[in-house]
Structure formats: C-alpha cells, structure tokens
Amino acid sequence: MSANPLASIIKTGATELLMQLLSQIPGWEGPSRTQFDNEVRSLIGRLEDAEERITVVLLAESLLKLETGGIA
Amino acid sequence: MSAAPTQFEVEPIHLRGFCAVLMASAAMVEVSHMSRAAFPAAWIYGQILLTPIIADITKLAQSCAAAAANYEGCEASVGVSLGASLQSLEPVMAKAVAGVALAAESLVSGGETRVFTQSTGSHQEKSPETIDELLGRLQAVAAEKQIRVEQSGRHFNLYLPGTQNWSPIPNGSAFDLTSNLVAFAGGGQPGQLSAPEHAALQVLKDSGFGSQPGDTATIVGYSEGALVGANLIAGGAIAKLGGRASGLISVGGPISARGIAREIPVISLEHANDLVPKLDLAEHKQTHSWTTVKLPKTAGLGHSLTSYRQSVAEMGAAKSAELNDKIAGLLAPGKAVVTDYKAVRAG
Numbered sequence: 001m002s003a004n005p006l007a008s009i010i011k012t013g014a015t016e017l018l019m020q021l022l023s024q025i026p027g028w029e030g031p032s033r034t035q036f037d038n039e040v041r042s043l044i045g046r047l048e049d050a051e052e053r054i055t056v057v058l059l060a061e062s063l064l065k066l067e068t069g070g071i072a
Numbered sequence: 073m074s075a076a077p078t079q080f081e082v083e084p085i086h087l088r089g090f091c092a093v094l095m096a097s098a099a100m101v102e103v104s105h106m107s108r109a110a111f112p113a114a115w116i117y118g119q120i121l122l123t124p125i126i127a128d129i130t131k132l133a134q135s136c137a138a139a140a141a142n143y144e145g146c147e148a149s150v151g152v153s154l155g156a157s158l159q160s161l162e163p164v165m166a167k168a169v170a171g172v173a174l175a176a177e178s179l180v181s182g183g184e185t186r187v188f189t190q191s192t193g194s195h196q197e198k199s200p201e202t203i204d205e206l207l208g209r210l211q212a213v214a215a216e217k218q219i220r221v222e223q224s225g226r227h228f229n230l231y232l233p234g235t236q237n238w239s240p241i242p243n244g245s246a247f248d249l250t251s252n253l254v255a256f257a258g259g260g261q262p263g264q265l266s267a268p269e270h271a272a273l274q275v276l277k278d279s280g281f282g283s284q285p286g287d288t289a290t291i292v293g294y295s296e297g298a299l300v301g302a303n304l305i306a307g308g309a310i311a312k313l314g315g316r317a318s319g320l321i322s323v324g325g326p327i328s329a330r331g332i333a334r335e336i337p338v339i340s341l342e343h344a345n346d347l348v349p350k351l352d353l354a355e356h357k358q359t360h361s362w363t364t365v366k367l368p369k370t371a372g373l374g375h376s377l378t379s380y381r382q383s384v385a386e387m388g389a390a391k392s393a394e395l396n397d398k399i400a401g402l403l404a405p406g407k408a409v410v411t412d413y414k415a416v417r418a419g
Contacts, residue, residue: 014100018129021093028086036090039132043125047101050121058114065111 018044087140094133098126099347102373103235103295109376119372126373130347186418187246187267189274191411192218199224199408202396206321207381210294214377217245218412219271221279227318227404228281228289232272232297234324234377246271246415247296255299256326256351260307268300271415273309279411282314290319290402294377295348298325298340306330319402323380326351328364338362339398343383346374363398 021040028036105122108114199222200206213220214233222229235252236245246267258264265273272291281287289310291301301320304310310317319337320327329352332338338357342349342364358364367383370376384392 014097014104017093017097017100021090043129043132046125046128050118050125053121054108054114054118057117058108058111061111061113 015044015047018047084140087136091133091136091140094129094136095347095351098129098133099351099375101129102126102347102375105373106234106376123372126347127345185250185267187271187274187415188418189219189271189278189413189415191278191413194409194411196407197222197410199403199405200229201400201403201405203384203392203399204381206292206399207323207377207384210292210297210323211377211381213412214294216412217247217414219268219275219415220410220412221275221281222408222410223279224404224406224408226284226287228276228279228287228315229403229408230272230276230289230291230301232268232291232293232300234295234297244416246417248417252296252299255296255303258303260303260305260309260330262307262309265307265309266300266303267417268296268415269304269309271413272300272304273313275411275413275415276310276313276315278413287315288318288404289315290321291317292321292323293325294323295325295375298322298327299330301325302327302330302332302338305336306332321399321402322349323377324348324375328352328357332362334359334361336361337398337402339365339395339402341365341367341380341384343367343374343380344369348375365395 018040022037101122105115105118108118200209209220209222210231210233213231214236217233217236219233220229220231222231233247235249236247248267251266251268254264254266255269258266260269276282276289281289291305291310293299293301298320302322302325305317305320317336319339320332322338322340324342324346325340326349327338327340328349338361340349340357340363344366367380367387370379370383372379384395387395
C-alpha cells in the first residue's frame with residue numbers, strides 16, 4: 001500500500017518502459033548487447049530500490065501528518 | 073563496383089529509439105516525483121536517491137545517441153544523405169514513443185474525453201512586466217490547478233499549468249497523463265486536440281479573445297502547459313479564434329519540435345538537467361525570434377517550477393534585464409482583468 005499511489009503507478013510506467021528495452025531489440029547479440037542489458041537491469045533495480053525507500057519515508061510522513069492533524 | 077552495405081551489431085535507428093525510450097523513462101521518474109512535493113521529507117529524500125539514477129539513465133541515453141552518430145559517420149562514407157535523413161527522424165521517433173505509450177494508456181483509460189471549463193473568479197491586477205512576475209503567476213496558477221486569462225486592453229495572457237494528475241485513469245483535471253500523451257503525439261491539428269487544448273481555446277473564447285480585430289494573445293506555459301500552448305499556435309487554433317498569437321513563453325516545455333511559425337516570438341527556459349524539454353529530441357533553437365534561455369544545472373531535480381524561479385532570480389542583472397526586454401515585447405502594460413478557470417474532464 002502506498003500513501004501516494006500516483007508515484008507508484010508512474011514508477012511502474014518508467015520501469016516498464018525500461019523493461020521493454022530489454023525485450024524489443026531485434027537481432028542484437030554479442031558483448032555490447034550483454035553490457036547494455038546489464039546496465040538497463042541495474043538501472044531498473046536501483047529505481048525499484050529507491051522507490052521502495054521513498055515510499056517508506058512517505059508513509060511515515062503521511063502517518064505523522066495524520067497524527068499531528070488530529071486524525072486518529 | 074559498389075561497396076557492400078555496412079553491417080552493424082545494432083542499427084543506428086534502433087539506437088536512436090533506445091535513446092528516446094531512456095529519455096522518456098528518466099523524465100517520467102522525475103515528473104512523477106513532483107507529485108510528492110506536498111511531503112517535504114519524502115521529496116528531499118527522493119531527490120537525493122533519484123537524481124544520480126536519472127543522471128545515469130541520461131548518460132546511457134547519450135551513449136546510445138553517440139553510438140548512433142558514430143555509426144552514421146561510418147555510413148557517411150557509403151551514403152552521404154543517410155546521416156541527415158536519420159537526424160530528421162529524431163522528433164518523429166519521440167512522437168512515436170508517445171504514440172505507443174498513448175495506445176497502451178488508452179487501453180486502460182479509454183483515451184481522451186470531453187472537458188468542461190468553469191470560471192472560478194475574477195479580479196483586477198497590474199499586468200506582469202518581468203520574468204519573475206510571470207513565473208510567480210504561473211506558480212500560483214499551477215498551485216490552484218487552474219487556467220488563467222489576463223486581459224489588458226485587447227491583449228490576453230493565457231497561463232497554462234503543468235501536468236496535475238499522473239494516473240493513467242483520467243479523473244478530474246484536464247492536465248493529466250492522457251492529455252500529455254495526446255498533446256505530444258499530436259500537434260494541435262483539428263481533430264487531434266487534447267483536453268487542455270480544448271479547454272484553453274474555450275476560456276480564450278469566453279474571455280472575448282478574437283471578438284475584435286487586432287486581438288493578441290501570449291501564452292505562458294509550464295511543462296505540459298507549454299506543449300499545449302505550442303500546439304495551439306503551431307496548429308493554427310489561436311488564429312482560428314480570430315486573433316493573433318503574439319508569443320509563447322515556455323518553462324520546461326518540450327516544444328522544440330513544434331512547427332511554430334518563424335514570425336511568432338518564443339522564449340523557452342530550460343535547465344541543463346531538466347529532461348522534459350529534451351523529450352522531443354529536437355535541437356533547441358536559437359534564432360532571431362526563438363530564444364532558448366539555457367539555465368545552469370540545479371542541485372536537485374531540474375523540472376521544478378520553484379527551481380526555475382530560483383535560477384531566474386540568480387541569473388544576474390544584465391541577463392535578467394535582457395530577458396525582461398524580450399518579454400516586455402510580448403506583454404501589455406497597465407491594469408489587467410484576471411479570470412481563473414477550472415478545466416475538468418466530463419464524467
């Protein structure tokens with residue numbers, strides 16, 4: 001669950017776009033392909049990790065806002 | 073004897089496609105982070121985490137573009153016109169990426185819908201005279217999620233905000249992901265207008281623009297708002313209302329590939345690290361009528377309107393005066409009647 005689902009939706013959009021790069025490269029083989037794949041996969045992993053961490057902070061901040069706003 | 077065609081591990085045209093997709097991904101990450109602006113801790117933490125990732129995605133995109141250029145350089149010895157023809161493909165490629173995304177998004181959302189505009193109030197105010205005042209108004213409009221028309225005599229300033237809803241499901245504001253993709257894939261041509269383009273035309277018409285000979289309009293837009301403004305001018309929709317487009321002031325807008333007539337002045341503010349203006353993959357123009365103001369890289373994400381205002385404040389007196397001179401030619405001095413509108417999707 002995310003306090004801000006919009007960011008998650010778009011995060012999925014961005015990583016989906018990157019994933020498509022891996023599956024839609026016609027006839028490209030060899031070391032340069034492997035290197036490109038590795039770089040894209042690494043970026044996807046870093047993005048997902050970053051988004052998870054940000055979501056945790058965002059959740060904590062949302063809860064704090066709710067408490068200080070007097071909603072319990 | 074003719075030379076055999078050069079064989080590559082990957083074709084330059086594909087490399088250009090990868091470049092477009094990588095740029096789109098990076099921009100998507102950045103603009104989606106904007107939706108966290110109301111959460112300061114998450115916002116700052118996100119800037120720290122996402123900025124280097126966006127930089128690395130951009131670096132990979134640049135490598136793809138450079139590799140394509142190298143391949144084309146090799147091919148140039150075989151066929152002279154190939155490089156030039158591929159270069160002209162870049163904006164088309166960017167539109168194609170938007171088109172594919174739009175098709176996928178339309179499956180989820182059903183695509184573009186009708187839009188309604190409603191005035192939310194009117195007041196009198198001094199017309200803006202400087203870039204800082206203009207950006208201040210644009211910020212206010214973006215915060216209130218409104219479209220604003222400012223009328224001074226028979227001159228109209230139209231303020232258009234950036235994207236306000238990044239959900240693939242259209243809901244509420246006309247400035248959303250759906251309209252973004254429609255505006256990007258289209259070009260303001262009749263029958264291809266996005267919801268905010270319809271809304272902008274409606275509010276101009278309601279304000280009386282075009283009802284008297286000599287009416288002029290300057291569009292001030294941020295991000296998607298700038299793209300919408302560029303489309304309305306390039307596609308001739310403003311002229312069809314009966315008035316004349318007197319200029320476009322774009323802040324972080326992907327407008328370089330829009331076919332705006334040479335006689336219409338354009339001022340485009342772009343941070344070095346703002347990916348959104350680079351999304352159309354077109355050359356950033358610098359002509360007698362088109363001024364691209366290249367602002368230095370910001371410490372955090374480059375697309376924020378607040379950071380644009382800060383960069384303009386720090387640009388130095390001489391540059392600032394030069395920019396204000398250019399802007400003065402696009403505005404009308406004196407008191408203005410300011411009217412705000414909501415642009416909401418039907419249903």
